[in-house]
Amino acid sequence: MRVLVTGGAGYIGSHTVLALLRAGYSVVVVDNLSNSRVESLQRVAALAGRQPDFVRADITDKAALEAVFRRYPDVSAVLHFAGLKAVGESVAQPLAYYRNNVVGTMVLCEVMQAHGVQRMVFSSSATVYGDAKTVPVPESEPLKPTNPYGHTKRVIEELLADVQQANPGWRVGILRYFNPVGADESGQIGEDPQGVPNNLMPYITQVAVGRLESLQVFGDDYPTIDGTGVRDYIHVSDLAAGHLAALRALEQVEGVRAWNLGTGQGYSVLELVAAFERVTGKKIPYTVVGRRAGDVATSYADVTRASGELGWSAQLGLDRMVSDAWRWQRTNPDGYDKG
Numbered sequence: 423m424r425v426l427v428t429g430g431a432g433y434i435g436s437h438t439v440l441a442l443l444r445a446g447y448s449v450v451v452v453d454n455l456s457n458s459r460v461e462s463l464q465r466v467a468a469l470a471g472r473q474p475d476f477v478r479a480d481i482t483d484k485a486a487l488e489a490v491f492r493r494y495p496d497v498s499a500v501l502h503f504a505g506l507k508a509v510g511e512s513v514a515q516p517l518a519y520y521r522n523n524v525v526g527t528m529v530l531c532e533v534m535q536a537h538g539v540q541r542m543v544f545s546s547s548a549t550v551y552g553d554a555k556t557v558p559v560p561e562s563e564p565l566k567p568t569n570p571y572g573h574t575k576r577v578i579e580e581l582l583a584d585v586q587q588a589n590p591g592w593r594v595g596i597l598r599y600f601n602p603v604g605a606d607e608s609g610q611i612g613e614d615p616q617g618v619p620n621n622l623m624p625y626i627t628q629v630a631v632g633r634l635e636s637l638q639v640f641g642d643d644y645p646t647i648d649g650t651g652v653r654d655y656i657h658v659s660d661l662a663a664g665h666l667a668a669l670r671a672l673e674q675v676e677g678v679r680a681w682n683l684g685t686g687q688g689y690s691v692l693e694l695v696a697a698f699e700r701v702t703g704k705k706i707p708y709t710v711v712g713r714r715a716g717d718v719a720t721s722y723a724d725v726t727r728a729s730g731e732l733g734w735s736a737q738l739g740l741d742r743m744v745s746d747a748w749r750w751q752r753t754n755p756d757g758y759d760k761g
């Protein structure tokens with residue numbers, strides 16, 4: 423079975439391509455390399471002992487996508503990762519986010535429809551819940567994102583539901599990821615953010631490797647165990663396995679179905695720092711600063727639905743997330759650039 427993976431050269435996509443190849447799927451990746459390097463796929467190929475096909479193209483480019491679907495008539499499902507994901511940037515450049523994420527998904531759906539491909543697994547985000555009233559957050563929580571990035575994810579979820587409604591043959595899995603971290607245990611592929619990382623784990627690993635001086639902890643006056651923000655960190659390899667589970671589930675599940683992918687367990691910023699120091703023996707200097715605008719105190723997933731319907735649950739705990747993130751950073755201090 424051939425799967426088309428948009429955004430497959432990126433962080434989560436590359437780990438999922440590896441899992442797909444290892445499970446025997448044929449893969450074609452479509453990526454414009456706006457936030458990734460093709461080297462990630464070369465490393466995936468070396469790890470898997472099999473090559474994914476790669477087409478450099480932008481998903482907003484209909485002619486280019488048409489050409490891909492013509493060249494690969496055996497594609498039977500799409501894993502759709504391609505998108506822009508920086509919350510702050512989305513506030514400054516909303517139109518770029520709507521064009522890339524929403525228009526890109528529209529074009530992708532049009533071309534899929536024209537070629538009779540009706541299976542999709544879409545990368546949504548826990549950001550669609552905004553400041554959720556119920557924690558752990560169930561999938562039934564109202565979708566109230568608080569920034570343009572989150573709005574694009576909600577709009578895409580609604581767009582996919584409308585497409586499926588009009589075309590009952592479609593089957594769509596919506597995966598709402600909580601906080602993906604870590605790297606393949608080989609240390610060969612991992613997260614390679616451009617510029618200064620926005621997210622906590624890559625910031626910590628860059629402090630540990632000496633690229634950054636110290637961590638700023640955004641607020642210690644939240645109503646949490648130690649005052650710092652609590653999140654549901656999930657190992658990227660568990661996330662990759664969740665995509666394969668969703669793909670298989672679409673054989674049975676009709677319509678559109680959303681699943682949270684998290685561990686169901688929350689950790690504070692200081693707990694993550696402490697785990698990193700304990701596991702790696704590296705000291706992470708930090709200072710507490712004010713809260714970051716838009717952050718919520720606590721967010722972790724109710725994972726009952728994914729475990730019941732996908733037969734999937736996260737297997738790797740915080741220590742593995744930390745040690746794998748560190749192995750990747752330590753052996754590739756400058757990411758794919760000089761790794």
Ligand code: NAD
Pocket residue numbers: 428429430431432433434435452453454455456457458459479480481482502503504505506507522526545546547548599600601602
């Ligand atoms: P990433 O930036 O590493 O990967 C996204 C990939 O899509 C990149 O390789 C990029 O070059 C490609 N891309 C972007 N726009 C494209 C376009 N128009 N055409 C073709 N390719 C394009 O990000 P990631 O962390 O791997 O995230 C993958 C998906 O998961 C995204 O949709 C993101 O919004 C979602 N997500 C990520 C997180 C997270 O914390 N990493 C959390 C929740 C959801």
Ligand code: UFG
Pocket residue numbers: 507509547548549550599600601602620621622623625637638639640641650651652653691714717
């Ligand atoms: N934090 C710091 N210092 C930093 C970075 C983060 O203290 O330098 C704190 C944040 O305040 C938060 C926690 O660490 O309490 C996690 O922050 P991240 O930026 O790593 O993750 P977020 O939960 O803010 O957001 C991430 C992605 C979003 C996605 C969301 C849910 O960035 O795109 O997870 O999936 F929507």
